[in-house]
Amino acid sequence: MSESSVTKPAPVRRKLSAGPLSTGDKLFFGTASIAANFAFVLVATILIFLLIQALPALSSQGLPFIFGTEWNNAKDPIVMQIGPMIWGSLLIGALGVVFATPLAVSLAYLIVFMLPDRSSKAAASLVDLLAALPSVILGLWGLLVFTPVAAQWSSILNSNLGWIPLFQVSTVDNGFLGSPFIAGWIVAIMIVPIITSITREVFSQLDRDLINGALALGGSRLSTFRRVIFPTSSGAVVGGVLLGLGRALGETVAIFYVLQLSFDFNWGQILEPKGGAVASMILSKFGEASQAEVSGLIAAGLVLFILTLCINFVASVIVNRAQPWRKD
Amino acid sequence: MSFAPRPSVQPWARVNKSRRYQIFLASVLPLTVTALIMVFSGLDQNLALVGVFLPLQLVAASLVGHLAFGRRGVGDSLLIVLVVFLSTFVLVLLVSVLVSLASQGAKAFSWTFLSQNNIYVSNTTSLDYGGVGHAMIGTLMIVGLTTVVTVPLGLAMAVYLTQSTSRTKGLVRTLTQAISGLPSVVAGLFIMSLALTLGWERSGLLGSMALLPLMLPTVARVAEEALRLVPVDLRYAALALGAPNYRAFFQVVLPAAKSGLVTAILLGVARIIGETAPLLLTVPINNGTSLNIFSGNMMTLPAYIYGYLASVFETSQNRAWGGALVLMILVGLLFGATRLLSRPKSLKSKPIKQKASK
Numbered sequence: 001m002s003e004s005s006v007t008k009p010a011p012v013r014r015k016l017s018a019g020p021l022s023t024g025d026k027l028f029f030g031t032a033s034i035a036a037n038f039a040f041v042l043v044a045t046i047l048i049f050l051l052i053q054a055l056p057a058l059s060s061q062g063l064p065f066i067f068g069t070e071w072n073n074a075k076d077p078i079v080m081q082i083g084p085m086i087w088g089s090l091l092i093g094a095l096g097v098v099f100a101t102p103l104a105v106s107l108a109y110l111i112v113f114m115l116p117d118r119s120s121k122a123a124a125s126l127v128d129l130l131a132a133l134p135s136v137i138l139g140l141w142g143l144l145v146f147t148p149v150a151a152q153w154s155s156i157l158n159s160n161l162g163w164i165p166l167f168q169v170s171t172v173d174n175g176f177l178g179s180p181f182i183a184g185w186i187v188a189i190m191i192v193p194i195i196t197s198i199t200r201e202v203f204s205q206l207d208r209d210l211i212n213g214a215l216a217l218g219g220s221r222l223s224t225f226r227r228v229i230f231p232t233s234s235g236a237v238v239g240g241v242l243l244g245l246g247r248a249l250g251e252t253v254a255i256f257y258v259l260q261l262s263f264d265f266n267w268g269q270i271l272e273p274k275g276g277a278v279a280s281m282i283l284s285k286f287g288e289a290s291q292a293e294v295s296g297l298i299a300a301g302l303v304l305f306i307l308t309l310c311i312n313f314v315a316s317v318i319v320n321r322a323q324p325w326r327k328d
Numbered sequence: 329m330s331f332a333p334r335p336s337v338q339p340w341a342r343v344n345k346s347r348r349y350q351i352f353l354a355s356v357l358p359l360t361v362t363a364l365i366m367v368f369s370g371l372d373q374n375l376a377l378v379g380v381f382l383p384l385q386l387v388a389a390s391l392v393g394h395l396a397f398g399r400r401g402v403g404d405s406l407l408i409v410l411v412v413f414l415s416t417f418v419l420v421l422l423v424s425v426l427v428s429l430a431s432q433g434a435k436a437f438s439w440t441f442l443s444q445n446n447i448y449v450s451n452t453t454s455l456d457y458g459g460v461g462h463a464m465i466g467t468l469m470i471v472g473l474t475t476v477v478t479v480p481l482g483l484a485m486a487v488y489l490t491q492s493t494s495r496t497k498g499l500v501r502t503l504t505q506a507i508s509g510l511p512s513v514v515a516g517l518f519i520m521s522l523a524l525t526l527g528w529e530r531s532g533l534l535g536s537m538a539l540l541p542l543m544l545p546t547v548a549r550v551a552e553e554a555l556r557l558v559p560v561d562l563r564y565a566a567l568a569l570g571a572p573n574y575r576a577f578f579q580v581v582l583p584a585a586k587s588g589l590v591t592a593i594l595l596g597v598a599r600i601i602g603e604t605a606p607l608l609l610t611v612p613i614n615n616g617t618s619l620n621i622f623s624g625n626m627m628t629l630p631a632y633i634y635g636y637l638a639s640v641f642e643t644s645q646n647r648a649w650g651g652a653l654v655l656m657i658l659v660g661l662l663f664g665a666t667r668l669l670s671r672p673k674s675l676k677s678k679p680i681k682q683k684a685s686k
Contacts, residue, residue: 020573021572022572024572024573024574024575025572025573025574027574028487028572028573028574028577029488029491029492029573031484032484032485032487032488032491032492033488033492033494034484035480035481035482035484035485035487035488036484036485036488036489036494036496036500037500038481038485039485039500039503039504039507040500040503042507042541042544043503043506043507045518045522046510046514046518046541049518049521049522049525050514050517050518050521052521052525053520053521053524053525054521102414103414103415103417103418106410106411106414106415107414107415107418109407109411110411110412110415114408114411123415125667126419126422127418128663129422129660129663130418130422132598132599132659132662132663133425133602133656133659134601134602134603134604134630134655134656134659135512135602135603135604136602136604136630136633136634136637136652136655137425137429137602137633137652137655137656138425139634139637140633140637140648140649140652141424141425141428141429143637143638144428144432144645145424145425145428146424149374152372152374153374156372156374156375160375189421192418218400219400219403220399220400220401220402220403220404220407221403221404221407221408222402222403222404222406222407223400223403225407243509246509247509249511250509250510250511250512250513250514251511252511252512252513252604252605253604253605253630253634257637257638279511279513279514279605282513282517283513283605283608283609286608286609294520294524297517298517298520298521301511301513301514301517301518304511304513304514305510305511305514308509308510308511308514309506309509309510311509312505312506312508312509313502313506315505315509316502316505316506317502319505320498320501320502
């Protein structure tokens with residue numbers, strides 16, 4: 001019996017294909033894939049045109065463009081170096097993330113695990129509303145309402161914890177205005193909704209039995225959070241934090257008026273009115289820029305673009321991996 | 329949604345009278361003590377909130393927790409107090425933004441402010457003259473043009489991501505997410521270098537183009553979510569009845585996902601309506617009204633706010649606040665519309681609920 005089945009020739013493998021057959025379908029999927037490929041075209045076009053215009057500046061300045069600390073359009077070969085701006089962007093982004101992460105995680109916890117259904121939806125709407133605030137409005141509020149309050153916080157930090165290098169200032173005369181600390185807070189307000197929405201989604205997809213099991217074993221909310229909820233969702237939180245960092249690096253108008261730009265490295269005295277941000281620098285110099293300077297500003301934009309693209313790419317990969325239910 | 333104690337029974341039913349007093353005391357005492365200390369020692373309110381109130385509240389809550397549930401109650405209370413404290417902080421920030429917008433913006437807000445433009449207005453001109461009419465027209469035209477171009481593109485991308493069986497879907501999705509993090513100033517610089525390379529004049533059209541890469545990812549992603557919520561069986565049923573893919577999409581999937589797709593459009597518009605940096609780089613500002621998007625100067629609401637923002641004159645600051653209020657009302661209208669749309673069928677919240685009850 002088994003002999004006969006062996007001697008039978010194996011059936012020819014059928015070719016299964018499910019491609020579009022009719023003209024209408026070909027048109028339908030063709031349009032869709034052209035649109036999808038527009039994403040590649042867009043990124044490529046952005047890179048190409050930024051490169052074309054940035055090339056004169058990049059070739060004349062060389063590597064010091066990224067590390068140097070001087071921007072002087074009065075010198076004859078014009079000097080354009082944005083080292084402190086890049087570092088300042090990273091510093092403000094880091095501060096924003098440090099301020100925003102605890103707020104966002106606790107908001108997500110409140111929405112998913114603590115509030116009853118209806119008020120949890122309302123809270124989620126409020127967070128979305130925060131995300132919808134235009135950055136120029138936050139800038140206005142930041143300059144006229146928030147800055148005095150944040151300066152007050154700065155002075156408290158400085159007078160009580162001034163022995164930590166982080167909170168030292170050279171002089172208190174300038175009233176703690178224009179510091180990376182304040183800009184960090186503004187940026188934090190912008191990225192709280194980003195981190196919250198991703199954390200919230202992961203929290204709501206956690207296995208309830210696991211959490212209830214931990215509670216049944218005598219765990220408190222705190223220990224359940226530390227031992228069960230956080231380890232299983234930390235990956236997505238990291239992804240959300242990176243997405244927020246990408247947003248923070250690109251923030252322009254909101255911190256333009258609250259930050260004192262300086263082409264001098266500020267390595268970590270966050271209360272000093274001496275900061276940098278690539279995007280704000282571009283905006284501040286754009287008005288009266290000469291042709292050579294415009295090229296330098298576009299080069300700065302190119303650096304910013306590559307930086308945020310890398311961060312966002314890593315963040316998307318992490319978030320996608322941490323949300324397997326989104327795969328199809 | 330909470331998991332302990334079960335909310336299905338009356339939450340207060342198992343709490344006896346003395347515990348109710350304890351909870352009441354634990355919620356009132358720290359605040360009172362802090363207020364008293366502040367009044368009598370003149371302590372700074374920020375410092376008092378973090379240095380006195382928070383520790384007191386933590387201790388009080390842990391004590392009550394300990395009395396009620398022993399050691400595990402302490403952990404419960406600590407987490408609850410921290411979470412509520414931090415979340416309230418965010419709420420206070422949001423409310424502060426909205427309240428200052430409403431109170432400061434109301435000073436400038438009037439029919440004149442909405443309808444007039446900015447010609448013959450100086451820094452000290454009284455608020456009875458001049459307004460944001462020209463800026464509103466400019467914003468609506470520029471954003472409208474972007475929307476007309478972006479929406480079909482974004483929807484087609486969403487179709488590609490949900491309906492096709494192509495292999496590059498994951499890559500396209502990741503790339504779209506990466507574009508969504510494109511700094512707005514870079515979008516402006518991109519169009520500016522495009523214009524410099526090709527020798528175009530700066531105009532409202534360039535502003536529209538600069539907003540496209542910012543709106544596209546939002547529309548594509550939200551539309552994808554909306555299409556994904558349509559049960560795939562519906563589409564399979566249509567296909568099994570002999571419908572070609574495009575008819576299955578237009579006659580079955582599209583109507584089912586309609587409100588979600590409109591939400592995608594509205595969220596996309598809300599995303600770009602307040603964008604400032606790209607418009608500052610690409611659209612030359614204008615004090616008068618311009619209806620020509622293809623050439624010449626044009627004013628937009630964000631540029632208007634930006635222009636008056638840092639002024640030291642009070643009327644100018646009032647104009648900035650007034651412009652911000654108008655912009656926020658527009659954003660609020662869009663936002664409210666998305667909430668209304670997602671309510672009746674509650675498409676958005678369905679999958680989460682299904683998984684949660686599993």
